[in-house]
Amino acid sequence: MSAREKLNDDLILGKHTFRTINDKVNNVVLNQNSHTIPWAVCFMVGFMLLQLMGLVILWLLYRGIGIWGVNNPSMWGWDIINFVWWIGIGHAGTLISAILLLLKQSWRNSINRFAEAMTLFAVACAGLFPLLHTGRPYMAYWMFPYPNVLAMTPNFRSPLLWDVFAISTYATVSAVFWFLGLIPDLASLRDKSKNPIFKGIFGALAMGWRGAASHWQRYESAYIMLAGLSTPLVLSVHSIVSFDFAVANLPGWHVTLFPPYFVAGAVYAGFAMVLTLAIPVRAWYNMKDFITMRHIDWMAKVMLATGLIVFYGYLCEGFFSWYSGNVFEIDMMRFRMFGPYGWAYWMLILCNGIVPQFLWFPKIRTNLVALFIICQFVSLGMWLERFVIITVSLTRDFLPSSWGYFTPTIYDIGMFVGTVGQFTFLMFGFLRVLPMINNFEMKELLYRMTGRGHHHGHTAHALEPDLAGHTAGDGEEH
Amino acid sequence: MENPQKTKLNIEQIRESLADKKGQEMWRGLGELAGTDEFQQFLNDEFPQIARPLNMKMDRRQFMTLSGASLALAGLSGCRFLPQDRIVPYVKAPENTVPGRALYYASTALFQGYGRGIVVESHEGRPTKIEGNPAHPASLGSTDAFAQAEILSLYDADRSKTVFGKGQPNSYDAFLTAARESLLKQKDKQGSGIRILTETVTSPTLYAQIQAFLALHPQAKWVQYDPISQDNVRQASQLAFGKVVNTVYQFDKAERILSIDSDFFANHPGSVRFSRDFSDKRRVTEERKEMNRLYAVECTPKLTGGMADHRFPARVSDMEAIVAAIAAKVGVTGITPPPVTATWIDAVVEDLNENRGRSLVIAGEHLSPATQALVHAINAQLGAVGSTLVYTNPVEALPSQQTEDMRSLIADIQGQKVDVLLILGANPAYHAPVDLQFGANLVTVPFTVHLGLHRDETGFIADWHIPEAHFLEAWGDARAYDGTVSIVQPLINPIYEVSKSALELLAALQGKPATSEEAVRGYWKARLNITNFDKAWRKILNEGVVPATAEAPIVVALKPDFAPGISLQAIPSGNPQNIEVVFAPDPTVWDGRYANNGWLQELPKPMTKLTWDNAVLMSVATAKQLGVSNEDIVEVELGNRKVKGPVWLAFGHADNSITLHLGYGRIKGGAIAAGGKGIMPVNGWDGAGFDANQLRSTGALWVSTGVSIKKAGGTWKIATTENHNIIEETNGKDVDSTFKRDIIRLTTLEEYKQGKFGEPEEGPKPAGHGEGHHEKEEPVSMYPKVVGGREELGSIGGVDYDYKEYNAWAMSIDLNTCTGCNTCTIACQAENNIAIVGKDLVMRGREMHWIRIDRYYKGSLSNPQTYFQPVGCQMCELAPCEPVCPVAATVHSHDGLNQMVYNRCIGTKYCSNNCP
Amino acid sequence: MRRFNFLNYTDHTEEPYAVTMLARNPNVTMRARGVMEKCTYCVQRISAARIEAKKEGRPIKDGEVVSACQQACPTKSITFGDMNDPKSEIAKVKKQPQNYILLEELNTKPRTTYLTRLRNPNPKLGKES
Known part of the structure; x- marks a missing residue:
């Protein structure tokens, strides 16, 4: 792919009709030859890493979490870092699908499907850790308030319990939202599929969708309601995750700034991951007409904006540590910068503070290679942010006598790499079996752009106000 | 039971006699056979463990007695080790034995050969915990870490379990036969070829027995040897x-x-009492508002220096001159003051x-006889x-010159x-001088x-090795x-x-x-020679001490001409070419x-906080001079002998001096002594030091x-329980390892009298922190209002409790008297x-x-x-660990304990993270 | 200060190390893998004293509960007891002016407190040694 493409305001490029859109999107799923070597490589690598994770988890259950580098005082290590990181990544999907929908941002249409899938898979990765990081994972069900003879309820004061609810809610709503959005496309796949088995599977999943007006009417209201439900989740989930730290009394954790700063960080990391996926995938599957440079440019801008909020958060932390006059806070900031983990802090500043500044330049925002590299920096930076928050605070808390140092073991690395594998495996599995782009919403967009099912490239663009009402997205099919 | 008339059966014959029979016939044949004496004999030979019960004739009474007893003992399934000899409990008589209820017996632990009550x-017959005996003068109810850990030594899995003869498992009887034979050969020579080697003996009974043995073999010799001997103490006294x-x-x-350079808080037979x-x-x-004042001159950092009001580092080699200078200042005659210019001497002597x-004035037992003799003179003068x-x-x-005796033993x-x-x-x-x-x-x-x-280094090469009974397994006595x-x-x-x-x-x-009981009891019966000995003995066992056996003070006069041959040359301190090694x-x-x-191996050493290893301890300056730092392996050469060990910086160590701790590098000491490899949960690093x-x-x-000392290349990872980055973080200048936090409050006696108690002048203070100990304002808190230190009313399981009705358990730790001796940790x-977890x-x-x-x-x-x-759980009333536990596994009890419910814990570890 | 059983530290049933389990105090629960543990103020000793006192129908006497660390301490630096009882040793010690709380600014109200470390320096010697 060429590093730089023309920046165009149009959200659908090229001469597309409903049929071409339909064929292009469905073809990826229905035509098994559409998958190329990059897909196979990514899928296989992901699968292998997933197996690796399986081995690590088996060993973990057999031996105990002592196989990780967690220690006293650093009782949490990569487990919780990975957890927060993955949860954060998931946020972009929800933001794109829910908030941008409510804000009637039509540019979400081509990216929402796989962003939502990414959310789900990231939550699946994240969800492993709260379970596995416990010393006795087989007792983890005690965190749920189920009726029992001991009349024991969980402790509702604990942020970890809030996490349990926040994440299970988040996972459920995200899955339902994603599936609901898939229904019209599944119906389309059912209709296009020639293989009777696939036809059956897609048919079952489509739940009898016929594209009737009443279907559309109910679909739209359900969808908008779920979007309304998801919107607070975007803010609440990571706020609650941040409470794991903010509610504790450790210097460096006990920060009121955490909820907004975590949410911004989550969106930041999430968009970096969306771009990391979108940039190669649109090239491999030739989706450049749908995921245009305009999309990429805007996503980069969102990254820049949230990145600036995050960077502001770092500055605030530094300032308030100093301004508090509290010896613990001041020392904690000093150790972050110049202590044994100083390298992590400065890497973090580089990744999340300095590198994103390049996004101010339109030339860089439209340079796919540069953007891809920046996204990797951002992902690394966000991981380091959690590392700095968790590890430095834990290893340098109140009593100097109990200070320590955290060193990860191969099992920590195995778990992290394993979840990356799991994510990759699920993501590329998804590309193969489900439409990666929201088929009907693209057709709807095309209609709104042109008023017809044909697109001539420059007659209209999506910045125009939304057209009142909707029509069936896929008229010619039914 | 041998009966020559009857033929002995063997399995072949039994098979033969049954070979031609089948079915019913065979079983009948077997039954007939089983009734014969021959078959009984065969059974006894084949299964000796069932011999007795089968032969036993039991009448009704015996049966009742036995079944009664077995019923009574049914609850004591763990009592296979109950001593058969009669022992007397400390407080409660044995007939009070209630399963589940502990009994307490007085006994004695040995340290350097001396007894500590x-x-x-x-x-249920299983000793589990050692406490001090309040009636014993060396204990007064306390112990040290060694005595606490003896309980684990008793159950040491690597203890020797069988007699070994010439490297093969053998029986005690075989040993006795062989030993008697060897001793018999000595009869003509009056035992001149016999040597007994023991550690320092204070036990009157053992001494009597050795004397009895020596009486049988008049030319035999008895040698005592302890690697940590008091030779110099005895020589000094002689001098x-x-x-x-x-x-x-x-x-x-x-x-x-x-x-x-005395370590009287830890390394003396009376150290518990001294503490x-x-x-x-x-x-x-x-x-x-009074306290004593402790000056410590020391080389290796010790507990003494930690407690001292003034600590003066000095090389062990320089101690003699320093003491001579003090002696001269104090007024000991016959001393020419050596050219010691330490400024502190005047002030200390004046005080x-x-x-x-x-x-x-107390001197370390390892110091030269001359030094210690001078200390005697100083004490007399003071x-x-x-x-x-x-x-x-x-x-x-x-009392003997142990090293000399050992040397002559080797010569013999x-x-x-x-x-x-x-x-x-x-x-x-293992521990005799290497030469x-x-x-x-x-x-x-x-x-x-x-x-x-243990079948240790010596046991391994000796012809015979006999497992020794732990002191909790046999009778004895000690002073x-x-x-x-x-x-x-x-x-x-x-x-x-x-x-x-x-x-x-x-x-x-x-x-x-x-039996050992007969020996000890017999000795004391003869020695006390009183009527009604049984009653007196019972009382002795009850209390643990034999009354009126403390030595009475004697008056000794200083020899006027003791004038130890003190070398009065200038001290070669500061000469890096002349580094000393201290053992x-x-x-x-x-x-x-x-x-x-394992408990002691994993116990952090008080000053260095090392576990599972010893190290080459040296000061920062010496390390800098040698170009080494923590964990660098160095080769220490003395004479033409060498050892390799890792460097560890001991802050306050005298310069140009290194300390090597003994007791490590065991070859045949057991699995723990070898670093615990193979039995610890994780085994990555070698431990347990160098010899x-x-x-x-x-x-x-x-x-x-x-x-x-030179760098040998490479590093040796050391397991320490405290971070050792202090030097890096303080740029090698003055340290404050509390990082200026209000953790250790410090004051002086003078300030105390003026009403200053070490509150921080700056730094964090809780809201409303008043001056002195005036009424403090309650800090602003989002927690429920607490009165009198506790919540007035609380609710447990929906029932309201008035906490005032209950006990409020609390602890106070006096840092002013804590010596850091580690006993509490082991206790x-x-x-x-x-659990112990191993070096890794x-x-x-x-x-x-x-x-x-x-x-x-x-x-x-x-x-x-x-x-x-000492820091354990602080039992916070507003415990930060409690609200963060998602499953309420850590909660408060009605009497204010912050309790950890192990069964409820799922291990999120959040509580520990939130624990300050 | 809390400790966590990261691995299985306590199950030594395999020979020959099973014998070390005989050293265990039957009144204290063994902790399984994956469980947090910490100082309990020797709750087993408190319970024993409470049972004894209840049987005799009286309150627990001062000095009746002795924690293991307190009992072993050669210098008797550790005092333990019921601070609700104004006549108890612990109540008296806590009234000492040099009584202080570790990390008091966190307002966790610990039951364990410390007495200030005092030095008695010779005024004629400099501050340095």
């Missing part, structure tokens, strides 16, 4: 008084104490003089004798004069016997530092049945096999005898100059079944001690002040 808790005396220090009378007496004089309350009769210390006759059964062996060598309880092949080549010489002796808890005799009562039958105590072994070799017993494994005790004995020779038992470990996991910060002794430094790295702070 203990009370042992026993659960000063012309005879060996025992010094009993009375810290409860001393206002000013000068310690010359108590010292702390009683140190404790400051509003009612008693000691001002407190005549209330001051005390009027200490009779007030802060008294002299008594020696407590050891036979080399002269082929030794035919039989009985080693009772010592491990000289004596004990191991190599031992194998040339025709008949050698080793009695030991304390002041002479008080206490009885060693066993709590349990030997876990490995063949184990013998030295008493039993010696008795058996004299052909009068007696010292290890603070946790001592001379190696505790090396296989400093390899440098220790008769000429340089304690200290030697002329050591050369807690023993009481609460706390300690390195990862996963040690399990519920109490850690935090150690902080303030001041210059060359001589910092050291502060200890």
Whole structure:
């Protein structure tokens, strides 16, 4: 792919009709030859890493979490870092699908499907850790308030319990939202599929969708309601995750700034991951007409904006540590910068503070290679942010006598790499079996752009106000 | 039972007799056969363990007795080790035995051969915990870490379990036969080829028995050897008084104490008592605003220096000159003051003089006889004798020059004069001076016997090895530092049945096999010689001590011409070419005898906080000079002997001096002594140190100059429980390892009198923190209002409780008297079944001690002040751990304890993260 | 200060190390893998004293509960007891002016408190040594 493409305001490029859109999107799923070597490589690598994770988890259950580098005082290590990181990544999907929908941002249409899938898979990765990081994972069900003879309820004061609810809610709503959005496309796949088995599977999943007006009417209201439900989740989930730290009394954790700063960080990391996926995938599957440079440019801008909020958060932390006059806070900031983990802090500043500044330049925002590299920096930076928050605070808390140092073991690395594998495996599995782009919403967009099912490239663009009402997205099919 | 008339059956014959029979016939044949005597004999031979019950004729009464007894013992399924000898409980009589209820027996633990009274808790015949015996003068109810850990030594899995003869498992009877044969051969020579080697003996009974043995073999010789010997103490006494005396220090009378490299808080037979007496004089309350003052001159950082008000680092080689200078200043005649220019001497001497009769100078046992003799003279000059210390006759059964005796033993062996060598309880092949080549010489002796808890370095090469009974398994007696005799009562039958105590072994070799109880009881019956001995004996066992056995003070006069030959040359301090090496017993494994005790191996050494290893300790300046730093492996060469070990910086160590702790590098010490490899949960790093004995020779038992140290390349990971990055973080200048936090509050006696109690002048303060101890305002809090320190009303399970009705358990730890000795850590470990985890996991910060002794430094790295702070769970009333636990596994009890419900815990570890 | 059983530290049933389990105090629960543990103020000793007192129908006497660390301490630096009882040793010690709370600014109200470390320096010697 060429590093730089023309920046165009149009959200659908090229001469597309409903049929071409339909064929292009469905073809990826229905035509098994559409998958190329990059897909196979990514899928296989992901699968292998997933197996690796399986081995690590088996060993973990057999031996105990002592196989990780967690220690006293650093009782949490990569487990919780990975957890927060993955949860954060998931946020972009929800933001794109829910908030941008409510804000009637039509540019979400081509990216929402796989962003939502990414959310789900990231939550699946994240969800492993709260379970596995416990010393006795087989007792983890005690965190749920189920009726029992001991009349024991969980402790509702604990942020970890809030996490349990926040994440299970988040996972459920995200899955339902994603599936609901898939229904019209599944119906389309059912209709296009020639293989009777696939036809059956897609048919079952489509739940009898016929594209009737009443279907559309109910679909739209359900969808908008779920979007309304998801919107607070975007803010609440990571706020609650941040409470794991903010509610504790450790210097460096006990920060009121955490909820907004975590949410911004989550969106930041999430968009970096969306771009990391979108940039190669649109090239491999030739989706450049749908995921245009305009999309990429805007996503980069969102990254820049949230990145600036995050960077502001770092500055605030530094300032308030100093301004508090509290010896613990001041020392904690000093150790972050110049202590044994100083390298992590400065890497973090580089990744999340300095590198994103390049996004101010339109030339860089439209340079796919540069953007891809920046996204990797951002992902690394966000991981380091959690590392700095968790590890430095834990290893340098109140009593100097109990200070320590955290060193990860191969099992920590195995778990992290394993979840990356799991994510990759699920993501590329998804590309193969489900439409990666929201088929009907693209057709709807095309209609709104042109008023017809044909697109001539420059007659209209999506910045125009939304057209009142909707029509069936896929008229010619039914 | 042999009956020549009857033929012996064997299995072939039985098969034959049944071969032609089938079905019913065969079974009948078998039945007939079973009734015959021959078959019974066959059974007995084949299954000896069932022989007795089958032969036993039992009548109705016997049956009832037995079934009654078995019913009574049914609850005591764990009591296979109950001693058969009669033992008397400390408080409660045995008939009170209630399963589930502990009994307490008085006994005695040995340390350096001296006794320390203990009370042992026993659960259904299983000793589980050792406490101090309040009636014993060396304990007063307390213990030290060694005594606490003895309980684990008892259950040491690597203890020797069988007799070994010529490297093969053998029986005790076979040994006795062989031994008697060897001894018989000595009859004509009057036993001139027999040598007995023991550690220091204070036990009157054992001494009597050795004497009895020597009476049988008049030409035989008895050698005592302890690697941490008191030779120099005895020589000094000889030098000063012309005879060996025992010094009993009375810290409860001393206002000013000068310690010359003495480790009297930890390394003395009376150290537990000394600690108590010292702390009683140190404790400051509003009612008693007085405290003693401790000066410490020391080389290796020790507990003494940690407690000292003034600490002066000095090389061991320089101690003699320093003491001479002090002696001259104090007014000891016949001393030419050496050119020591230490400025502090004047002030210290003045202070000691001002407190005549209330001051005390104590010298380390390893210092040269001349130094210690001078200290005797100083004490005499200061009027200490009779007030802060008294002299008594020696407590050891036979004071001897142990190193000299050992040397002549080796000479005898080399002269082929030794035919039989009985080693009772010592491990000289490991710890004898290396120039004596004990191991190599031992194998040339025709008949050698080793009695030991482990088949250790000596046991491995001796002809015979006999498992030794632990002191909780056999009777004995011992004398304390002041002479008080206490009885060693066993709590349990030997876990490995063949184990013998030295008493039993010696008795058996004299052909009068007696149990250890008979020996001890017999000795005291004869010695006390009173009517109604049984009652008196019962009382003795009850209390643990034999009354009126403390040595009475004696008056000894200083020899006017003792004038020790002191070299008055200028001290070669500061000469990097002349580094000295100091050998010292290890603070946790001592001379190696505790090396296989996991609790002690994992116990952080008080000053260095090292576990599972020893190290080459040196000061920062010396390390800089040598170009080495922590964990660098160096080769230490003395004479032409070398050892390799890792460097560890000991802040406050004297410059140009290194310390090597003994007791490590065991080859045959057991799995724990070898670093715990293979039995710990994770085994990544080798541990358990290097053998400093390899440098220790008769000429340089304690200290030697002329050591050369060079980098050997590579590093050796050391497991320490406290971060050692202080140097990096303080740029090598003055340290404050509390990072200026209000953790250790410090004040001086003068300030205390003015009402200053060490509150921080700056830094964090809670809201409303008042001056002094005036009424404090309640800080602003989002927690429920608490009154009187607790919530007035609380709710447990929906029921409201008025907390005022309940106890409010609380603890106070006096940092002013805490010496940092680690005893509480081990006591807690023993009481609460706390696991050890091994070197690897300690390195990862996963040690399990519920109490850690935090150690902080303030001041210059060359001589910092050291502060200890025992920290366990602080039992916060507003505990930060409680709200964060998602499953409510840590909660408050009605009496204000922050409880951890193990069963409810799922292990999120959030509580620990939120624990300040 | 809390400790965590990261691995299985306590199950030594395999020979020959099973014998070390005989050293265990039957009144204290063993902690399984994956469980947090910490100082309990020797709750087993408190319970024993409470049972004894209840049987005799009286309150627990001062000095009746002795924690393991307190009992072993050679210098008797550790005092333990019921601070609700104004006559108890612990109540008296806590009234000492040098009584202080570790990390008091966190307002966690710990039951364990410390007494200030005092030095008694010789005024004629400099501050340095």
